[in-house]
Amino acid sequence: xxxxxxxxxxxxxxxxxxxxxxxxxxxxxxxxxxxxxxxxxxxxxxxxxxxxxxxxxxxxxxxxxxxxxxxxxxxxxxxxxxxxxxxxxxxxxxxxxxxxxxxxxxxxxxxxxxxxxxxxxxxxxxxxxxxxxxxxxxxxxxxxxxxxxxxxxxxxxxxxxxxxxxxxxxxxxxxxxxxxxxxxxxxxxxxxxxxxxxxxxxxxxxxxxxxxxxxxxxxxxxxxxxxxxxxxxxxxxxxxxxxxxxxxxxxxxxxxxxxxxxx
Amino acid sequence: xxxxxxxxxxxxxxxxxxxxxxxxxxxxxxxxxxxxxxxxxxxxxxxxxxxxxxxxxxxxxxxxxxxxxxxxxxxxxxxxxxxxxxxxxxxxxxxxxxxxxxxxxxxxxxxxxxxxxxxxxxxxxxxxxxxxxxxxxxxxxxxxxxxxxxxxxxxxxxxxxxxxxxxxxxxxxxxxxxxxxxxxxxxxxxxxxxxxxxxxxxxxxxxxxxxxxxxxxxxxxxxxxxxxxxxxxxxxxxxxxxxxxxxxxxxxxxxxxxxxxxxxxxxxxxxxxxxxxxxxxxxxxxxxxxxxxxxxxxxxxxxxxxxxxxxxxxxxxxxxxxxxxxxxxxxxxxxxxxxxxxxxxxxxxxxxxxxxxxxxxxxxxxxxxxxxxxxxxxxxxxxxxxxxxxxxxxxxxxxxxxxxxxxxxxxxxxxxxxxxxxxxxxxxxxxxxxxxxxxxxxxxxxxxxxxxxxxxxxxxxxxxxxxxxxxxxxxxxxxx
Numbered sequence: 001x002x003x004x005x006x007x008x009x010x011x012x013x014x015x016x017x018x019x020x021x022x023x024x025x026x027x028x029x030x031x032x033x034x035x036x037x038x039x040x041x042x043x044x045x046x047x048x049x050x051x052x053x054x055x056x057x058x059x060x061x062x063x064x065x066x067x068x069x070x071x072x073x074x075x076x077x078x079x080x081x082x083x084x085x086x087x088x089x090x091x092x093x094x095x096x097x098x099x100x101x102x103x104x105x106x107x108x109x110x111x112x113x114x115x116x117x118x119x120x121x122x123x124x125x126x127x128x129x130x131x132x133x134x135x136x137x138x139x140x141x142x143x144x145x146x147x148x149x150x151x152x153x154x155x156x157x158x159x160x161x162x163x164x165x166x167x168x169x170x171x172x173x174x175x176x177x178x179x180x181x182x183x184x185x186x187x188x189x190x191x192x193x194x195x196x197x198x199x200x201x202x203x204x205x206x207x208x209x210x211x212x213x214x215x216x217x218x219x220x221x222x223x224x225x226x227x228x229x230x231x232x233x234x235x236x237x238x239x240x241x242x243x244x245x246x247x248x249x250x251x252x253x254x255x256x257x258x259x260x261x262x263x
Numbered sequence: 264x265x266x267x268x269x270x271x272x273x274x275x276x277x278x279x280x281x282x283x284x285x286x287x288x289x290x291x292x293x294x295x296x297x298x299x300x301x302x303x304x305x306x307x308x309x310x311x312x313x314x315x316x317x318x319x320x321x322x323x324x325x326x327x328x329x330x331x332x333x334x335x336x337x338x339x340x341x342x343x344x345x346x347x348x349x350x351x352x353x354x355x356x357x358x359x360x361x362x363x364x365x366x367x368x369x370x371x372x373x374x375x376x377x378x379x380x381x382x383x384x385x386x387x388x389x390x391x392x393x394x395x396x397x398x399x400x401x402x403x404x405x406x407x408x409x410x411x412x413x414x415x416x417x418x419x420x421x422x423x424x425x426x427x428x429x430x431x432x433x434x435x436x437x438x439x440x441x442x443x444x445x446x447x448x449x450x451x452x453x454x455x456x457x458x459x460x461x462x463x464x465x466x467x468x469x470x471x472x473x474x475x476x477x478x479x480x481x482x483x484x485x486x487x488x489x490x491x492x493x494x495x496x497x498x499x500x501x502x503x504x505x506x507x508x509x510x511x512x513x514x515x516x517x518x519x520x521x522x523x524x525x526x527x528x529x530x531x532x533x534x535x536x537x538x539x540x541x542x543x544x545x546x547x548x549x550x551x552x553x554x555x556x557x558x559x560x561x562x563x564x565x566x567x568x569x570x571x572x573x574x575x576x577x578x579x580x581x582x583x584x585x586x587x588x589x590x591x592x593x594x595x596x597x598x599x600x601x602x603x604x605x606x607x608x609x610x611x612x613x614x615x616x617x618x619x620x621x622x623x624x625x626x627x628x629x630x631x632x633x634x635x636x637x638x639x640x641x642x643x644x645x646x647x648x649x650x651x652x653x654x655x656x657x658x659x660x661x662x663x664x665x666x667x668x669x670x671x672x673x674x675x676x677x678x679x680x681x682x683x684x685x686x687x688x689x690x691x692x693x694x695x696x697x698x699x700x701x702x703x704x705x706x707x708x709x710x711x712x713x714x715x716x717x718x719x720x721x722x723x724x725x726x727x728x729x730x731x732x733x734x735x736x737x738x739x740x741x742x743x
Contacts, residue, residue, distance in 0.1 A: 133357055151365075155355045161399060162351060166610075172572045173610040177671070178598035178627035194613065201657065202609070209352040216315050216345045217355075217413060218369035228364035228377040 007066060007128045012057025013236075014129045019138040021237035022126040025244035032248040033118035038260040039107055042114035044251035049121055052243070058129065066128060070120045074113040081109030132157055138231040148220050155210055163203060170198050264451045265342065265420045267291040267314060271327035272478075274309055274318060283309040284478030287327070296447075296454040296467060298486065301474035302500035303660065303690055307457045310478065311423045314455070316340040331421060341370055344419030348426045348688075350406035359385070359401070359409055360394020366417045384416035385409075387449060388442040402558065404435020408442045415446055422447075424456040428463070429688040432558050433716050436463070443467065459690045461490070462505040473497060501690030510695060512702035514725035518548035519583070521710035522601065522679045526578035527568045528734075538564040540734035541578065546679065551701065551711040553721035556731035562714040563683060565731065569712060570603040570681045582679065595627040601679045602672030606687055608664040612656040617648055617667055620656050624675035638674060646670045646700070662693035669700060673709075680704060682713040686720045698723050 008015050014022070029049075033042045053060070082105045089104030127135075136150040174180070174195065181188035214220070255261040272287040284306035291297050299307050312318050313329045316337045329336045331343065347353055356362040363381040372380065381394060388408040392401075401409065407427060414422065427443070428436035440463055447454065447467060458464045471489040473482040482493045490497070494504045523545045530537040539561040546552050546569075554562050567573040569580050571589025579588035582600050589601060602624075605611055614620045621642050625635040643649040646666045651659065656667055665685070672680060685701070686694050701724055705711055715721060721728060730737040 131357075133361060151355070154357070158354065158357060158398070159352075169605070169607070170610045172567065173603075173605050173607075174613060175572055175594045176570060176598065176603035176605070177611055177613055178595040178624055178675070179613060180594035182593070198610065198612075206352050209347065209349060210355070212312070212317055213347060213353040213410075214355055215317055216340070216343070217366035217417065218340055219355075219365075221340065221369065223369075224371055225368045226371050226374050226377070228368055228374060228381075229361065230374070 007062045007124075008056070008058045010131075012129065014056035014058060014125070015131070017129075017240050018142070018231055018233055018237040019126075019130045019135040020142040020231075021233065021240045022130060024241045026122045026126045028241070028244045028248050029122045030119045032252060033115045033122075035263050036115075036252065036255070037111060037262045038255055039111035039114060040255040040258060040260040041251050042111065042118045044254055045118045045248065046114065046121065048247040048251065049118075049125065056125070056129070058125070063124070063128070066124055067121065070117065070124075074117045074120075077116050078106075078109045078113035081112050082106045085109065133229070134231065137227065137229050141227055141231045142233060147225055151219070155214065156207070159203070159206060159210065162206070163199060166202055167195065167199055170195050264293040265332040265453055266293050267421060267453060267455070268330045268333075269310070269313075269327070270330065272310075272313070272329050273326035274306075274313060274323055276309075276323045277321070279323075282477065283323075285326075287478040287480075289472065289480060291453060291455065291470075294451050294453055296469050297456070298461070298464060298468040298471045299455055299457045299474065300461070300471060300497060300500075300502050301478075301481075302476065302692070303662075305474040305476055306478040307474060308425055311345060311425050311455065311457060314421065315343050315345040315423055317345075341417070342419060343421045343423065344414035344417055345423040345425065346407075346411055346414050346427045348429050350403050350410055350430065353410040353413070354398045354406060357398060358394065359390065359392060359396040359398055362398060362409060363394075363413045363416050366413050370417055380416050381412075384412040387415055387446050388412045389438070389445070402435060403431050404438045407431060407435065407439045411439065411442055411446065415450070418450075419452055421453045421455070422450070424454070424458070426457055426459070426688075428458075428460070434557065440464070459501060460503045462503065465505065473502075498691055501692035503691045507691075509719055509723050510698055512698060512724050514551065514727075515549050515706060517550035518708060520545050521548045522546040522569060522580065522582050522712070524565070524569055524578065524580045527565065527575050527580060528577040529564055529568060529573065529575050537576070537734050539568065539575075542731065542734070542736055543578075544729055544736075546710045546712055548678065548708045548710050549705055551705055551713060551721075551724050551726040552729055553724075553726035554712060554714045554729045554731060555716070555718075555721070556737065559733075560731040560737075561734040562731055564734075566603070566681050566683050566712065566714045570601050571597050572603060595629075598624050598677065599628045599675045600677050601681060602675070602677040603681045604668050604672045604683065604685065606684045608668035609657060611668050611671065615655055616653050617656055617659075618643070618652040620667060620671050621674050624671060628675045630675075638676070642670045642674060645703075662689065662696060665689070665693065665697065666700070669704075673704065677709075679710045679712070682711065682715075684715055684717075685713055686715065686717045694720070 029045055033045055082101050083099060085105035085108060088100055088102035091103045092100060093103055093106060094101040132154060136154045139145040140147050140150045179191060181191045252261060269287040269289040273282055273285040275282045301307050314336050316339060319337055331339050354362050355365050360381050363384050364377050367377045367380060388411050390408055390412060428439050431439060456464055456468060465486055468486055471486045472480060473493060475481040482489045490504055498504045498507045525543050526541045527539055528537055528541050529539045542565060554565055556562050568575050571580060571592055574590045581588050585600060589597060612620060614623055618639060621639045622635050625638055643652055648667060651663060659667060685697055701711060
């Protein structure tokens with residue numbers, strides 16, 4: 001089943017921030033990290049995010065667990081970019097058969113790995129602390145996104161755990177009919193495809209029923225809707241955006257002063 | 264409170280050749296409470312969808328008029344509320360209160376009025392939790408009451424109920440009926456209900472309209488009179504007419520043991536409690552064992568373990584002649600030993616025609632061609648599926664799909680057949696067919712185990728009962 005340990009309580013400061021403010025902060029930080037091609041700027045951004053972590057109300061342990069694959073992926077990015085760099089410059093660090101890694105290539109690879117870390121960490125910080133309903137409300141109210149899209153997505157999201165349960169049921173029902181993947185990869189693949197087909201047939205039928213139920217309750221009639229749950233941009237939310245902007249600018253300024261900044 | 268009128272109404276769903284309904288002429292006065300009866304395929308649900316304004320121009324072809332308060336229904340969605348069968352696909356939001364608010368937001372109810380109305384509606388249906396309750400954490404009956412609150416909060420002038428309790432267990436259905444009863448005393452809205460289980464709903468309505476095939480009115484009048492005059496023909500069409508006699512198929516003397524469960528136990532991942540906690544039973548040839556108990560008592564888990572479809576944490580399920588416990592058998596061998604029929608027949612269909620579906624089990628088991636063909640022909644004939652041999656299983660009606668799922672589980676001639684809620688949500692006619700089918704299979708010596716809430720079913724077949732409670736055998740339960 002889809003059970004995910006939340007990285008913060010519902011009353012944590014970051015959980016109460018407006019989702020659109022968090023989204024803007026992510027866009028700012030990520031853009032800077034992707035534009036900067038050096039290693040110092042993303043490192044500073046990462047450090048800045050770690051520095052504000054204690055004030056967000058995020059629980060460190062579930063966050064670390066959520067990010068564990070990221071470290072592995074980032075390390076792989078560093079290694080691949082260092083080994084397969086277009087040109088090896090500077091001091092040669094490793095030489096093993098055809099593999100050669102120079103200090104210049106390692107530094108360039110590290111820079112790319114750090115950028116991946118910044119983008120992913122910022123994304124996890126923002127979205128793992130955002131209730132989907134709040135996000136849909138904020139997108140509708142602050143960014144004027146069409147409710148057909150935001151509420152429609154919410155309704156679809158609600159059906160996801162049902163699909164997981166249905167997958168288990170179909171698999172069981174197929175074993176009862178004498179169908180089982182076993183160790184044969186061809187049979188496994190065919191069974192997977194046919195189970196997926198059965199799941200999709202059910203999902204489409206469900207979606208149709210849900211759409212009818214939503215229509216019956218007056219959804220998407222073209223009339224303006226009201227909002228039961230208000231999402232506001234409070235001063236604290238503007239502060240989140242300002243902080244992200246200031247942090248990004250500071251990171252760029254420091255690395256420029258240090259002479260490492262390139263783009 | 265508005266009048267409802269069909270004038271020469273006909274509807275054909277886009278992409279279908281046959282008309283769903285034709286020539287419907289019907290008038291319901293403001294504030295009337297009507298029960299709509301008819302065999303499956305008579306278009307009851309189509310008429311409700313038309314009244315709810317859901318049959319728009321792009322969904323099919325319409326003739327005649329469907330009018331609310333003299334104006335086309337499609338233009339007046341805001342005045343109608345409809346409650347469907349399936350609770351899962353009526354809820355939109357993750358939190359209960361938000362879900363009720365959804366319909367009010369669509370109606371552009373001013374924000375300050377929304378929450379008082381949400382609370383009022385939740386109270387009216389006896390919703391036992393606060394508005395922040397996760398809608399996934401609700402039982403079927405609670406979800407359906409929440410969906411009802413979503414309908415009532417919009418203060419509809421016409422309320423439509425499309426078999427509102429058909430997908431619920433007895434307790435959940437009772438709770439929803441109680442909620443309906445209370446809610447309907449607080450409103451003067453016109454009401455139209457579609458429901459097979461007449462006895463459960465009779466005190467809510469004052470008029471009964473029976474439809475024939477195609478939507479023609481075959482009987483109309485006060486509930487008591489219609490049921491007295493047309494009871495027999497309605498029962499033949501699948502309506503559960505109160506007081507109509509039930510069949511009785513006495514149990515024959517059972518034979519040798521066909522399946523044994525010893526100390527079966529299972530806890531699902533992520534759950535501290537065992538869903539089944541050490542249950543032993545034996546099932547004999549030519550016997551029907553009805554596994555009963557409230558929701559969450561472990562009935563379905565018992566069926567899974569007895570069918571070799573999940574590995575128990577402790578204990579074994581075995582059949583004579585197999586040294587290995589059932590859950591260790593390869594699937595194709597398992598299918599020749601124990602057949603399982605699930606609640607949703609469509610999950611079990613794995614081929615494109617009824618004939619191939621029936622041949623599937625025997626072929627998996629390595630039967631010779633001639634033997635397989637003979638078996639398929641026999642099953643097609645016995646389960647009255649011969650005329651559908653080349654049809655796609657997914658296009659069958661509810662009763663046909665149920666018969667096919669039983670037939671396909673029986674195809675490889677297993678000695679044991681397990682049925683999970685075989686009569687769930689069926690109309691009276693299909694129910695009777697299932698009673699007869701079960702009795703016939705039993706008479707041939709097959710051992711049957713049925714997980715069921717349906718006391719009438721167990722009673723009609725003289726089943727032996729295994730009552731479960733909290734994952735254990737409930738020794739003190741009253742026999743059914």
